[in-house]
Every structure is written in C-alpha cells, then in structure tokens.
Amino acid sequence: MLARPIITLTTDYGLKDSFVGLMKGVILGINPDANIIDISHNIGRHNIYEASQVIAMSYKYFPSATIHVSVVDPGVGGARRPILVITENHYFIGPDNGIFTPIFERQSNFFKVLHLNSSHYFLPSEGATFHGRDIFSPIAAWLSRGVDSSKFGEPITDYQTISLPTPLLSDGNTISGEVVSSDNFGNTITNITVDILSKLAPVEPKDKFKIIYKDKAISFLNYYAEAEDNALSATINGFGHLELFVNKKNAFQMFDMNIGDTVTVTYVN
Numbered sequence: 001m002l003a004r005p006i007i008t009l010t011t012d013y014g015l016k017d018s019f020v021g022l023m024k025g026v027i028l029g030i031n032p033d034a035n036i037i038d039i040s041h042n043i044g045r046h047n048i049y050e051a052s053q054v055i056a057m058s059y060k061y062f063p064s065a066t067i068h069v070s071v072v073d074p075g076v077g078g079a080r081r082p083i084l085v086i087t088e089n090h091y092f093i094g095p096d097n098g099i100f101t102p103i104f105e106r107q108s109n110f111f112k113v114l115h116l117n118s119s120h121y122f123l124p125s126e127g128a129t130f131h132g133r134d135i136f137s138p139i140a141a142w143l144s145r146g147v148d149s150s151k152f153g154e155p156i157t158d159y160q161t162i163s164l165p166t167p168l169l170s171d172g173n174t175i176s177g178e179v180v181s182s183d184n185f186g187n188t189i190t191n192i193t194v195d196i197l198s199k200l201a202p203v204e205p206k207d208k209f210k211i212i213y214k215d216k217a218i219s220f221l222n223y224y225a226e227a228e229d230n231a232l233s234a235t236i237n238g239f240g241h242l243e244l245f246v247n248k249k250n251a252f253q254m255f256d257m258n259i260g261d262t263v264t265v266t267y268v269n
Contacts, residue, residue, distance in 0.1 A: 004035045005144035006062060010054055011071040011132060012043040019130070023069070023137045026123060030141035037062075042184075046074040048099050048162060050181050053189075056102035057239045059090055067140045069132070070094040077128035082116040082135045083159060086149055093136050093143075098162030105164075114153040121152060165260075167192050173200060173269075177242070179261040186250025190263045192242040200267040203236065210266045213244060214255070230254075 007027060013019040020041050027034050039058050043051045051072040059068055073080075073095040085092040085100050087107040092100050096115075104111065116135060121142050125134040139152055167177035177192035197203050206220040211234045219233045227233040227247040232255055237243040242265070245251050 004033055005031065006035045006037060006066040007140050007144055008037045008039050008058070008062065008066060008068045009041070009071075010039040010043065010051060010058070010068070011041050012045050012047065012051065013041050013071070013132070015041055019132060022130075022133045026133055026137040027141040027144075030138060031145045034141060034144050039068075043072050046072065048072050048074070048097055049164075052099050052102050052162065052164075053181055055092070055099070056106070057241075059092075059103075062090070064089040065091075067091045067093065067143055069136050069140050070099055071132040071136060072099060073097065073131060076131050080160070081156075082131060082139075083156070084114040084116055084139065084143075084149060084152055085159075086112045086114070091140075091143060091149070093140050095131070096160050098160045100159075101161040101164060104159070104161060113156050113159045114149065115156045116153040118152050121147075165191050167196050169199065173267040175200065175265045177263050177265070179244075179257055179259055179263065181259065182252040182257070186246070186252040186254075187237070188244040188252050188257050189237065189239075190242045190244070192263065192265060194236055194240045197242070197265065200265070208268055210268050211242075212264045212266070213261070218244065224248075 024036050027036060040054055051070055055070050071094055075097055081096040083096045085103055088110050092103055116139055121138055123134040123138050165178050167175050169175055175192055175196060177190045179188050180191045181189045194203055201208055209220050211218050211220050221227055221233050221235050224247045232244060232246055232251060234242055234244050246254055
C-alpha cells in the first residue's frame with residue numbers, strides 16, 4: 001500500500017445528510033493515515049448505470065493500489081452481496097449489483113471477486129440500511145492498513161453485471177450510439193468514444209463526420225468556445241467521449257434531452 005493509502009468515494013448520497021461524513025469518520029477511525037478523495041456524491045438516486053460510468057471514467061487517473069468505494073445500492077439489506085473486486089492495479093468495494101460491470105469488461109485479463117462475509121471486519125450495526133458506513137468503509141480502511149484481501153471473504157464467479165449500451169456500426173460508415181449521462185453543466189455525454197470513431201476514420205479533420213441528433217445535423221468542434229451562441233454542437237470531451245453541448249448553456253435542458261436518445265455519426269467521403 002501507499003504511505004498514505006488513497007480511498008475514493010462515489011455515491012448517490014448527496015451532501016445534505018451525514019452519510020458521506022460518517023463513512024469518512026469510520027475510515028479514519030481505523031486508518032488515520034488514509035487519504036480520502038470524493039469522486040462524486042451526486043450520482044442520480046439508485047442509478048447504478050450512471051455510477052458504473054463515473055467509476056469507469058475515473059479510476060485510471062489514480063495511482064496503483066487505490067481503493068475505490070462505490071455505493072449506489074437500491075438493494076441494500078437484501079439478498080445482494082457486498083463485494084471486493086481485485087484487479088492488477090486497483091481495488092473496488094461496493095454492492096454486487098452490476099456497478100462494476102465496466103471494470104469486469106476492461107480488466108478481463110485479470111481480476112478476482114470476493115464476497116465480503118468476514119463480519120468481524122464490519123462495523124457493529126442495529127440496522128441494515130447503511131452498508132456504506134457499516135461494511136464498505138471499514139473493509140476499505142482495513143485493506144488500506146495492509147490486511148490481506150483474502151481475509152475479507154470468499155472468491156465468487158457468479159457476480160452480477162448490467163447491460164451496457166453499445167454503439168452499433170452499420171453500412172460500414174455509420175455509428176449509432178446514445179446519450180448515457182449529463183454533467184453538472186448540462187453537457188450531454190454519449191457512449192461513442194474516440195476509439196469507436198477511429199474505426200470509421202481518423203478523428204481529424206472533424207468535418208469528415210456528420211453528426212445527427214433528433215434529425216438535426218450538428219457541428220463537430222474542437223472545444224466549447226468555437227460554437228455559435230445557443231447552437232447545439234459536439235466535441236470530444238476530456239474522457240474521450242463524444243459530447244453534445246451548448247456553449248455556456250445547459251444543452252440537456254435546452255434541447256429536452258433524455259438518457260437513451262439516439263446520436264448517429266456518419267463518415268462522409
């Protein structure tokens with residue numbers, strides 16, 4: 001582990017209540033040297049898919065041996081299991097509800113999943129509604145102190161996954177994707193990535209691509225300030241995804257966008 005082990009937190013708890021603060025208190029009570037970093041606590045309530053995408057886009061920017069605690073857990077207290085996912089360079093702790101599906105797909109060369117059932121590492125609790133505090137936080141803290149991961153539970157292979165929307169290539173020159181999330185600025189992120197676009201042609205120059213949203217062609221630009229006022233435009237965002245935006249405005253609201261809306265990109269010879 002790092003001299004100051006890093007533990008990240010991603011939840012749908014928001015900041016109105018004490019949930020996030022209590023998780024941090026539990027972690028620091030076990031390991032005062034832990035360096036706790038908030039990725040986001042504004043995931044849509046119960047939105048497992050959104051959480052999975054935030055985790056997938058974030059974890060690679062952290063050092064090896066970082067522990068990622070992710071809690072979007074509508075099944076808390078029920079039959080779903082608490083799990084620890086061990087990859088070559090990172091650890092992931094959270095509910096077994098598909099939240100780590102992108103990790104399973106990207107780390108197919110090596111990962112191991114443990115069902116966390118060594119309850120003596122858990123926080124004593126009178127209820128079953130706050131596993132973020134009572135299970136996931138203490139496991140992360142003990143792991144950060146160097147407890148061997150095998151002590152926390154038993155390996156499983158029947159972990160849960162969710163269906164991730166996949167862009168489709170048709171006619172050899174058109175990719176059909178969809179809106180998967182929006183950020184705090186109202187920029188709208190799709191599941192079309194640079195790697196996927198590169199299957200059609202090199203991404204530069206961008207005028208080789210025709211982007212359609214709701215039957216309207218939109219400009220493919222390099223950055224926000226290139227856009228005309230109030231015009232819906234597209235760019236590649238900092239995570240390598242095709243993003244629809246209105247400069248200094250909330251595109252998601254202005255154009256009445258919805259998760260699942262279709263976006264197509266056609267390579268024009």
